[in-house]
Amino acid sequence: MTADSTQTAPPLSEALGQEVKRRRTFAIISHPDAGKTTLTERLLRAGGAIQMAGNVRAKGERRRTRSDWMSIERDRGISVVTSVMTFEYGGCVFNLLDTPGHEDFSEDTYRTLTAVDCAVMVIDAAKGIEARTRKLFEICRLRDIPIITFINKMDREAQDSFELLDEIAETLALDVSPATWPVGRAATFAGTYDLRHGKLNLVQPVPEGDERLALMEEEVELAGVLPAFNQEAFDQGTLTPVYFGSAMKEIGVTDLLDALVEIGPAPRSQPTETRPVQAAEEGLTALVFKIQANMDPNHRDRMAFARICSGKLARGMRLRHIRSGKQFALHTPQFFFAQNRQLVEEAYGGDVVGIPNHGTLRIGDTLTEGEEIRFTGVPHFAPEILRRVRLDDAMKAKKLRNALVELAEEGVVQLFRPQDGALPIVGVVGTLQLDVLQSRLKAEYGVPVGFESTPFTVARWVKGPQEALERFEAANRSSMADDLDGDPVLLASSAFMMNRAMETNPELTFHDIKQIG
Numbered sequence: 042m043t044a045d046s047t048q049t050a051p052p053l054s055e056a057l058g059q060e061v062k063r064r065r066t067f068a069i070i071s072h073p074d075a076g077k078t079t080l081t082e083r084l085l086r087a088g089g090a091i092q093m094a095g096n097v098r099a100k101g102e103r104r105r106t107r108s109d110w111m112s113i114e115r116d117r118g119i120s121v122v123t124s125v126m127t128f129e130y131g132g133c134v135f136n137l138l139d140t141p142g143h144e145d146f147s148e149d150t151y152r153t154l155t156a157v158d159c160a161v162m163v164i165d166a167a168k169g170i171e172a173r174t175r176k177l178f179e180i181c182r183l184r185d186i187p188i189i190t191f192i193n194k195m196d197r198e199a200q201d202s203f204e205l206l207d208e209i210a211e212t213l214a215l216d217v218s219p220a221t222w223p224v225g226r227a228a229t230f231a232g233t234y235d236l237r238h239g240k241l242n243l244v245q246p247v248p249e250g251d252e253r254l255a256l257m258e259e260e261v262e263l264a265g266v267l268p269a270f271n272q273e274a275f276d277q278g279t280l281t282p283v284y285f286g287s288a289m290k291e292i293g294v295t296d297l298l299d300a301l302v303e304i305g306p307a308p309r310s311q312p313t314e315t316r317p318v319q320a321a322e323e324g325l326t327a328l329v330f331k332i333q334a335n336m337d338p339n340h341r342d343r344m345a346f347a348r349i350c351s352g353k354l355a356r357g358m359r360l361r362h363i364r365s366g367k368q369f370a371l372h373t374p375q376f377f378f379a380q381n382r383q384l385v386e387e388a389y390g391g392d393v394v395g396i397p398n399h400g401t402l403r404i405g406d407t408l409t410e411g412e413e414i415r416f417t418g419v420p421h422f423a424p425e426i427l428r429r430v431r432l433d434d435a436m437k438a439k440k441l442r443n444a445l446v447e448l449a450e451e452g453v454v455q456l457f458r459p460q461d462g463a464l465p466i467v468g469v470v471g472t473l474q475l476d477v478l479q480s481r482l483k484a485e486y487g488v489p490v491g492f493e494s495t496p497f498t499v500a501r502w503v504k505g506p507q508e509a510l511e512r513f514e515a516a517n518r519s520s521m522a523d524d525l526d527g528d529p530v531l532l533a534s535s536a537f538m539m540n541r542a543m544e545t546n547p548e549l550t551f552h553d554i555k556q557i558g
């Protein structure tokens with residue numbers, strides 16, 4: 042459906058606009074070990090959200106002891122949990138969304154990146170662009186998300202600064218504009234020179250005439266040939282300003298925060314099926330992009346993380362849940378800070394809030410004050426790994442069914458129920474998701490399971506006229522399954538077989554991405 046151009050968007054409110062303008066919602070993307078966790082701690086500390094650096098980690102550790110699922114995280118030293126942290130700095134309200142670092146969680150990561158307005162790309166100064174950074178960057182590029190680059194670990198042996206800038210420009214096909222320049226290197230790294238404001242930010246005194254300053258001046262002059270900062274190019278995602286620093290030594294961290302305040306984009310508009318929604322519109326709209334269950338072992342609650350796409354949220358509001366058409370009362374929306382959660386009294390376009398619920402809210406859901414719109418852009422990708430769940434204790438079949446539905450709703454795996462009545466099949470993008478599923482089924486639901494291979498390696502959502510679809514389903518019953526929403530999916534043993542099905546059924550369409558919501 043295309044929007045009628047005469048159908049005007051709701052009016053923008055000036056007061057709301059002021060609040061929205063000071064929201065900064067971003068994620069940090071990096072390869073494991075580049076320093077994302079350390080930088081997160083320092084940002085939160087600089088933002089006054091925590092008193093002592095190290096607390097983020099400490100809290101993580103406490104959380105990790107709670108279940109086997111978390112112990113996967115601990116054992117493998119990776120983060121599989123996406124969460125949000127809110128803090129204030131320089132008159133802005135920051136919502137920092139954590140992206141899981143492991144590539145098996147790309148679907149989750151993708152969805153998180155649909156909820157940000159900007160990304161900070163952390164690069165290890167000794168290693169340059171690494172595989173995972175590149176992949177995450179590509180996801181950002183798909184949505185033209187502006188990128189600020191932070192070259193970390195300048196307190197250690199690093200590659201030549203110009204070579205690093207060249208490497209970013211070449212491997213990512215991006216204009217690169219140095220915003221700060223390092224003063225000193227490795228053990229003598231003393232701070233940065235802010236090219237845009239002509240200001241030195243030193244953490245240790247550097248005497249005038251020091252050779253570090255002389256070198257910096259010389260290099261800054263050479264760097265003059267590189268593109269100057271351009272707000273428009275940055276907003277469009279074609280130019281990245283580059284900051285040098287050391288998260289560990291807390292050098293360059295406030296440069297980065299100041300940059301986010303000064304140039305960091307305010308909340309962008311969000312696409313719906315009918316019209317883009319501007320953040321400063323009067324009516325509240327929100328998009329659920331992440332579900333996390335059992336965050337608090339004392340309450341089996343499910344937290345839906347929603348990005349407020351427009352308007353003002355106030356506690357106690359009654360919203361319309363578009364998928365079900367029902368009312369949803371917003372009793373206890375929460376902000377997440379480094380150390381605690383706090384009830385949200387009000388929040389604005391761009392903010393990310395947690396909404397506790399008992400399964401009503403799903404990934405991709407839209408909440409509004411009444412308007413019938415649905416946000417798009419939150420996808421499911423066709424899984425490439427399909428496994429049958431084997432249950433050793435037949436008494437627990439019902440429990441397993443419910444648990445699988447809950448975990449699929451949370452986005453841990455995708456669930457396919459074969460139309461011929463065979464045992465459920467789970468689909469994942471990476472095998473680590475199966476480990477997470479297995480440990481969570483055991484730890485949280487008391488259902489031990491195993492996995493068996495299936496003949497299937499390709500899945501496609503099938504769409505078409507009702508009659509043709511039904512005929513196709515009847516003829517292919519043993520390779521048809523229903524997904525969580527009851528939408529039909531064809532499972533095939535190879536790309537060849539899938540192509541054959543596509544060729545012989547031109548009246549149907551086969552999709553490897555499903556828009557949810």
Ligand code: GDP
Nearest residue numbers: 073074075076077078079193194197287288289
């Ligand atoms: P993540 O995997 O990206 O979250 O990386 P971490 O923040 O856990 O950092 C990985 C390792 O690099 C840890 O041992 C950190 O102490 C170290 N590290 C992080 N930032 C810096 C830095 O600026 N300088 C140095 N020398 N080490 C750092």
